[in-house]
Amino acid sequence: MAATMKALRKMQPARGLQMDTVAVPATGPTDVLVCVKAASICGTDLHIYGWDRWSQGRIKPPLTLGHEFCGNVERVGDEVTAVKPGDFVSAEMHVNCGHCRQCRLGQAHICQNLRIIGIDQDGAFADFVRIPASNIIKLDPGIPEHYGAILDPLGNAVHTVLAGPIAGQTVLVTGCGPIGLMSIAVAKACGSSTVFATETNEARRAMAKKMGADVVINPASEDAVKRILGETGGTGVDALLEMSGNPMAVQQGFKALRAGGRASLLGIPTENVPLDLVNDVIFKGATVQGIYGRRMYETWVEMTALLKAGRLNLEPLFGQRAPLVQFEGAFAKLQEGLPGKILLYPNGVGRSN
16 A cells, blocks of 8 residues: 555644645554545534634644544554454544543543544544554444444434433424434434424524424524423423533523433533523432533444434435545535535545435
């Protein structure tokens, strides 16, 4: 194989990205080198592209981006036995230390020393990516390639939805970005009785209906809490799945949550969020959960089983594909609020569904 490859990289501490030619990653005895078939743009990639305050404090250029992908194993280290060249794989891109207290307690997803491939080290917007063998997920051939490229964010959705009871439950999803949209599909697939969704973006509201939401509300033009309480006989929803990070959406979500319900919070606010802890949490006896990433590797088992069983229809999310070299147009569309996911192909080929 060639000694060099194409990669989409953050080269300077400023707005933008650029294609570069770099060495194919060397692999150690416990590493796997994956030939990337398809990769997906994440909201985090948009932050890095724009070089916002978070990116300035976290990213150290030069860096190859990309942490949502699938591909085929190109080569393996001498000590790797679980996969072989040619296997269809994805990967958990959070790399835990294995030694801190959280790791020892089975909470590797919140490891004290967590590093993220594509954020803290070179990622998958390239011809090849190096992954620790322990993080490789071998995929069933029945899982479509375009689904294989979005397992990272789908895992966030599955983790959030299944963090508490869901079958027969009423659910409110606040924020219909890609993970919120996936959460709607997961909740319906797992037996939620009614899924409410709130979103101010018209295109995303339309997408929420396609993903299976029963009631979609624009909180900018309608009293969302009043509507939800009316639809639930004044009780409120059993579960709040907060995906937006928007302070008003968070507050509305807690107001719409029933007494004894659970609030699973994945969205990341950029400012402090005032809450009425007395009335909306304490007196309600609410269970409040912070959700981060995917449980390693419980979430992967759950979501791949759902996909293999054909329980999840995520097709409305897919409509945009582009060669990796045409990244500028793809990033521009997402920054304009395009709902769904855009897949990038290092080999320049974007297959249809």
